[in-house]
Amino acid sequence: MGFLGCCGAIRESQCMLLLFFIIVLIVFIAEVAGAVVVLAFSSVARDLIQKLGDEAVKNIKQDYGKNSEVTTLWNETMTKLKCCGFYNYTDFTDSQFVNTTQRYPTPCCKNSTCTYNNATVSDVSGCLNSLVTFIKDNSVVLGAVGLGIAVLEVSDTHVITEIRRLSYGQLLLTAQALKYGQPLFLL
Numbered sequence: 001m002g003f004l005g006c007c008g009a010i011r012e013s014q015c016m017l018l019l020f021f022i023i024v025l026i027v028f029i030a031e032v033a034g035a036v037v038v039l040a041f042s043s044v045a046r047d048l049i050q051k052l053g054d055e056a057v058k059n060i061k062q063d064y065g066k067n068s069e070v071t072t073l074w075n076e077t078m079t080k081l082k083c084c085g086f087y088n089y090t091d092f093t094d095s096q097f098v099n100t101t102q103r104y105p106t107p108c109c110k111n112s113t114c115t116y117n118n119a120t121v122s123d124v125s126g127c128l129n130s131l132v133t134f135i136k137d138n139s140v141v142l143g144a145v146g147l148g149i150a151v152l153e154v155s156d157t158h159v160i161t162e163i164r165r166l167s168y169g170q171l172l173l174t175a176q177a178l179k180y181g182q183p184l185f186l187l
Contacts, residue, residue: 005156021157028153035146053128056086064105065097075105081130084108088126089119 001023008016063070078084085091089108092098093116097105104114110122135142 024153024156028150028157031146031150031153049128053086057091060085060091061095064092064095065100071097075107077127078105078107081127081134082107082124083127083130084119084122084124085126086128089122089124091126092119 001020004016004023005020007013008020059070060074064074065071084105084107089104092104092108098116102115104116104119106112106114108114108122108124109118110124111118114122
């Protein structure tokens with residue numbers, strides 16, 4: 001997409017610049033629409049997370065301990081977020097891992113041997129709660145990053161419309177003025 005904008009500017013192609021502008025505008029509108037949907041339809045998001053959770057638990061029961069990639073992914077996630085399973089330790093109950101080893105994953109317990117009794121007593125929260133807490137704690141940063149991206153996209157469209165307006169000769173004079181520190185208003 002960036003190539004389309006740069007190439008259109010260099011070749012002074014109105015068509016390429018207009019296409020770049022339209023693509024950036026569509027992406028921006030999609031981002032705004034996504035944010036509105038998330039804010040306005042939080043119950044739909046909650047249902048989506050519930051379905052995701054059901055799939056995550058199903059994945060744990062089938063593949064944890066059996067598939068090394070799934071096991072590593074869950075272990076890393078649980079260790080980093082200091083959580084156990086998607087909802088809690090019960091996600092591992094009746095899983096192939098627990099049925100084979102008679103133990104729960106180490107992050108599910110606060111002491112070294114993680115049996116059913118220790119997992120119950122440890123009361124380690126699920127990764128969903130940890131993830132929600134992380135998002136709430138960092139919502140300002142996440143919002144600022146999103147806003148920064150939106151500002152960049154809007155400024156992209158402004159720059160492209162200005163480039164379309166200027167001729168190649170004007171662009172060269174402007175570039176030379178900037179290079180040699182001359183004021184632009186004298187051009």
